[in-house]
Amino acid sequence: DTGVSQNPRHKITKRGQNVTFRCDPISEHNRLYWYRQTLGQGPEFLTYFQNEAQLEKSRLLSDRFSAERPKGSFSTLEIQRTEQGDSAMYLCASSLVDYDKQYFGPGTRLTVT
Amino acid sequence: AQKITQTQPGMFVQEKEAVTLDCTYDTSDPSYGLFWYKQPSSGEMIFLIYQGSYDQQNATEGRYSLNFQKARKSANLVISASQLGDSAMYFCAMRENEDNFNKFYFGSGTKLNVKP
Numbered sequence: 001d002t003g004v005s006q007n008p009r010h011k012i013t014k015r016g017q018n019v020t021f022r023c024d025p026i027s028e029h030n031r032l033y034w035y036r037q038t039l040g041q042g043p044e045f046l047t048y049f050q051n052e053a054q055l056e057k058s059r060l061l062s063d064r065f066s067a068e069r070p071k072g073s074f075s076t077l078e079i080q081r082t083e084q085g086d087s088a089m090y091l092c093a094s095s096l097v098d099y100d101k102q103y104f105g106p107g108t109r110l111t112v113t
Numbered sequence: 114a115q116k117i118t119q120t121q122p123g124m125f126v127q128e129k130e131a132v133t134l135d136c137t138y139d140t141s142d143p144s145y146g147l148f149w150y151k152q153p154s155s156g157e158m159i160f161l162i163y164q165g166s167y168d169q170q171n172a173t174e175g176r177y178s179l180n181f182q183k184a185r186k187s188a189n190l191v192i193s194a195s196q197l198g199d200s201a202m203y204f205c206a207m208r209e210n211e212d213n214f215n216k217f218y219f220g221s222g223t224k225l226n227v228k229p
Contacts, residue, residue, distance in 0.1 A: 033217070042117075042204045042219030043158070056214040091158065101148070104158035 002026065004105035006092050012111045013082055020078045021108045025094030032075050033102060034067055035091040043091055049075060082112045114139050117205050117220035125226050126195045133180070134190040134223045136205030146208040147188040149179065152222070153201040161203075164188060195227045 005024045013019050025032050030051050035043035046065065047057045051072035064082075069075040079086055089109050093102035118137045126132040138147065149161040164172045164179045172179045180189040192199055205220045 035217075035219075040221075042206070042222050044219070045217045048215075048217075056216065058216075089156070093158070101160035101163055102158075103160070104150075106157055 006105040023092030024074045029094035031095045033093040037089045116218035119220035121223045123224045131193045136188045140209045142209040148206040149190045150204045200227045
């Protein structure tokens, strides 16, 4: 059973640059979630998909963030014009249904200098 | 108001003893779910246990049990017979429905240290 994978694992970028992260969920899972976690805090929900449809986006998510899941399989999260406050761990998770347990990937750690 | 409150930033427990990690929640949704996750120093989030708001019995998964007190809006995690490998961050989380969409909230976590 292949788990959730995320690429890259680490990303260092300069302020103002755009970055894109990829998440590959467990193959039969139709729900995919993105979270952000800063040091010493719990994950903060960003958005989630059922198949290719983006069902919800956190009000905390600025317009610089966009996520896609074009064929209902992998997903990408793009951050435009990065700011130092975007530095965090970005976690992806997937599940069969949304009241079931979510399987998390290892995360992508973003550092904006 | 905080959706999930974990009031214990850090806890110590002696190996082989039981420990309770506190979690209170706030929601007006009658149908919600409560989760506990473990995050070791390696960083991956590991699902431990789930409790639905309509479940009559407290959830149990091996050494983990959830002490669900609905009227008090608390969902404490009990770990029995602690092991050194239980040392990690523990997060309480909630799923609620708002405007016909499910939303997920995590607490700030409790760092558990198991002493030999």
